[in-house]
Amino acid sequence: MDSVIVDIVQQLGLAGIAILMALENIFPPMPSEAIMGAAGLAVHHGRMSLWAVVVAGTIGTLVGNYFWFWIGDKWGYERLGPFIDRWGRWLTMEWEDVENASRFFRKHGHWVVFLLRTTPIMRTMISLPAGLAHMNWIKFSIFTAAGAALWNILLVVGTGWLVSAFPGGTSIFAGVLIAIAAISILAYIWRLITWKPRSRRD
Numbered sequence: 424m425d426s427v428i429v430d431i432v433q434q435l436g437l438a439g440i441a442i443l444m445a446l447e448n449i450f451p452p453m454p455s456e457a458i459m460g461a462a463g464l465a466v467h468h469g470r471m472s473l474w475a476v477v478v479a480g481t482i483g484t485l486v487g488n489y490f491w492f493w494i495g496d497k498w499g500y501e502r503l504g505p506f507i508d509r510w511g512r513w514l515t516m517e518w519e520d521v522e523n524a525s526r527f528f529r530k531h532g533h534w535v536v537f538l539l540r541t542t543p544i545m546r547t548m549i550s551l552p553a554g555l556a557h558m559n560w561i562k563f564s565i566f567t568a569a570g571a572a573l574w575n576i577l578l579v580v581g582t583g584w585l586v587s588a589f590p591g592g593t594s595i596f597a598g599v600l601i602a603i604a605a606i607s608i609l610a611y612i613w614r615l616i617t618w619k620p621r622s623r624r625d
Contacts, residue, residue: 428597432465437475441483448487448547451515451611455484456543457604459575463582464593464600477575484540484571485564488550492563495554503555512618515611521551528552536563540570541577 432440443458459480465471495503504518511517528535528549536558539549553563586593 428461428600429465429468429470432461433470437471437479440476441479441486444480444483445487445490448484448550449490450513451607454603454607455480455546455574456578457600457607459578460582460596460600460603463579464586464597466579467583467586467593473579476579477572480575480579481568481572484575485568488540488547488567488571489560489564491547491550492554492558492560495551496557496560497554500555503551512615515614515618516548520548521555524548525552525555528556533558533562533566537566537570540567541573546574 435443440458440462443453444455447453447455447458459476462471462476462480466473466476494506498506503521507514507516507518507521524545527545529552533553536549536553539545550563550567582596586596589595
């Protein structure tokens with residue numbers, strides 16, 4: 424199973440990794456843990472370079488996050504509201520989520536862009552309030568790239584450590600990656616089916 428995943432990642436190449444990471448940050452439901460974990464398997468098997476994978480993943484992450492930053496910066500609250508009302512179901516996002524993220528951003532400042540990029544929590548969502556607050560785009564890019572690089576290194580190096588630490592680790596971890604991807608997709612489908620958005624005017 425692990426060899427199949429490694430072959431797929433190698434076929435995708437660095438450009439494929441970058442594109443998947445960009446899409447992961449624009450539209451659910453594929454998690455970065457599965458993408459960079461699979462790339463980490465390829466690195467562990469000596470089929471790809473650690474730093475090339477990290478750079479590709481970081482570029483993709485930056486592009487995906489900049490998409491939402493640009494939306495917030497150029498559209499503002501007035502144009503963003505109708506967009507979220509119309510497409511929020513498919514993005515699994517509603518206006519209250521935007522307001523909560525904006526309050527969090529205003530309370531903690533620009534550094535949360537870097538800090539949240541290094542965690543599984545609000546990693547992409549924080550780009551939207553950063554844009555709405557018209558954060559300097561160069562500063563946003565530096566913080567996002569730095570945080571994304573650190574997160575991607577942790578995922579790729581962590582994958583190598585895990586598969587080396589346990590007998591049969593590569594096969595086990597390959598199964599875990601497939602499970603993560605499957606659970607994420609099923610959770611996304613379930614949320615679409617059960618979606619009951621709160622009114623942003625309540």
